[in-house]
Amino acid sequence: MSYAKNLLGLEQITFWDMMKIVFKFPTFWLLVFHRYRFWVNSRFKNKFLRMSMKIFSLLGQRTFEIITKSEILSTADIAPGFCFAGKGGVTLGAKKIGRGCIIYENVTIGRDHLYNIPELGEFVRVGSNSVIYGGIRIGNGVIIKESTVLTKSVPDYCVVQGNPGRIVKKTAATSPDNDHSS
Amino acid sequence: MMEYIKADLHRYFKNQRKSLSMIEKIRLILESYGLHATFVYRFGQWLETKFANTKLYLIKLLLLGIYNILNFLIIKFYDIRISRKAKIGKGLYITHFGGIVISNCILGEHCTVNQRAQIEGDDLDSYDELCHIGDNVWIGPHAIIKKGIKLGDGATIAAGSDVLADVERQCLALGNPARILNKNFDNSILNV
Numbered sequence: 454m455s456y457a458k459n460l461l462g463l464e465q466i467t468f469w470d471m472m473k474i475v476f477k478f479p480t481f482w483l484l485v486f487h488r489y490r491f492w493v494n495s496r497f498k499n500k501f502l503r504m505s506m507k508i509f510s511l512l513g514q515r516t517f518e519i520i521t522k523s524e525i526l527s528t529a530d531i532a533p534g535f536c537f538a539g540k541g542g543v544t545l546g547a548k549k550i551g552r553g554c555i556i557y558e559n560v561t562i563g564r565d566h567l568y569n570i571p572e573l574g575e576f577v578r579v580g581s582n583s584v585i586y587g588g589i590r591i592g593n594g595v596i597i598k599e600s601t602v603l604t605k606s607v608p609d610y611c612v613v614q615g616n617p618g619r620i621v622k623k624t625a626a627t628s629p630d631n632d633h634s635s
Numbered sequence: 636m637m638e639y640i641k642a643d644l645h646r647y648f649k650n651q652r653k654s655l656s657m658i659e660k661i662r663l664i665l666e667s668y669g670l671h672a673t674f675v676y677r678f679g680q681w682l683e684t685k686f687a688n689t690k691l692y693l694i695k696l697l698l699l700g701i702y703n704i705l706n707f708l709i710i711k712f713y714d715i716r717i718s719r720k721a722k723i724g725k726g727l728y729i730t731h732f733g734g735i736v737i738s739n740c741i742l743g744e745h746c747t748v749n750q751r752a753q754i755e756g757d758d759l760d761s762y763d764e765l766c767h768i769g770d771n772v773w774i775g776p777h778a779i780i781k782k783g784i785k786l787g788d789g790a791t792i793a794a795g796s797d798v799l800a801d802v803e804r805q806c807l808a809l810g811n812p813a814r815i816l817n818k819n820f821d822n823s824i825l826n827v
Contacts, residue, residue, distance in 0.1 A: 515666075519712050519713070522713075522714050522732065522733035522734075523733075524731055524732075542714075542733050542734060542751070544731050544733070544750050544776070559733075559734065559751060559777075561750060561751065561776045561777060561794070563776070566822075566824045566825045567824070582777065583795075584776055584777050584794045584795045586794055600795070602777075602793075602794055602795035602796075602810075602811075616795055616796075616810055616811040617809070617810060
């Protein structure tokens, strides 16, 4: 649904739009396999059962990792309404991602030297070629522009740019559905 | 070639920070995309050094063909480009995959190259024109190192930095263009 809204610009999707998403965006399948793995890991306690359920998804996971050149950390808690815009190349190692986030191409989100990983709020947009690392928290509705390197926490509703990243301006807290129009 | 590969494997096992069983080791070898690329590079480097002045043209041609096919697959699937002319020391560790370019350069032992890091260079360059990178260097994700830059032993290039000038030993360089933040940075936590 997030794919339909953000990438195709549709509010209501028909069957054919669904087919379009399924066959047009390999990153969608990467997300599907990740969600399956995350669900199995969180739902079942038995190690053998988990292994046997994951063995089917492992091949698909690796295939789509190679097609999209992306990797997602197995413990990353991604809320519904997430979407990858662009071809991929994303290395995603976040602790938690709020709903309605968009991540563009060639983004790295990962750990620092002390193994702290970041946490993203709701409706965050991460521009292409940007790097986010360390145990930081990014607030709701933050827009991170292209080629940003961010290592510090950001409050709600800001625009961040530069290397190292600075807050360029503060946006008004509009209703979250209109955040992506700007 | 085998001692280089052994050192590389040891690096990957050590990075897991726990003792591994045999099945876990096999799984790690199958899943580490950087390791496959390193294997293919070591094969190419072996061809480059052993068959430099040989009369066995046919065997060399055959092995070069195999190398080229493997290298093509690595580039297409993993997007890791390592020139076979580059001289890389023992124990190279490549984290993740995608957009890694290691062209003709001189890389020391026990280095780490992260995803989307680029080391620029040309296959036809002379020895002095190349990048000279020391031992125990950690090159962060999205970092770009321009041609002819010299990095000292134990240098750390932070994520997203664009290195335009030489970096001394044990320094932490950061930003675009890269400037030195810390002159005595110990990267042994990063560079396991």
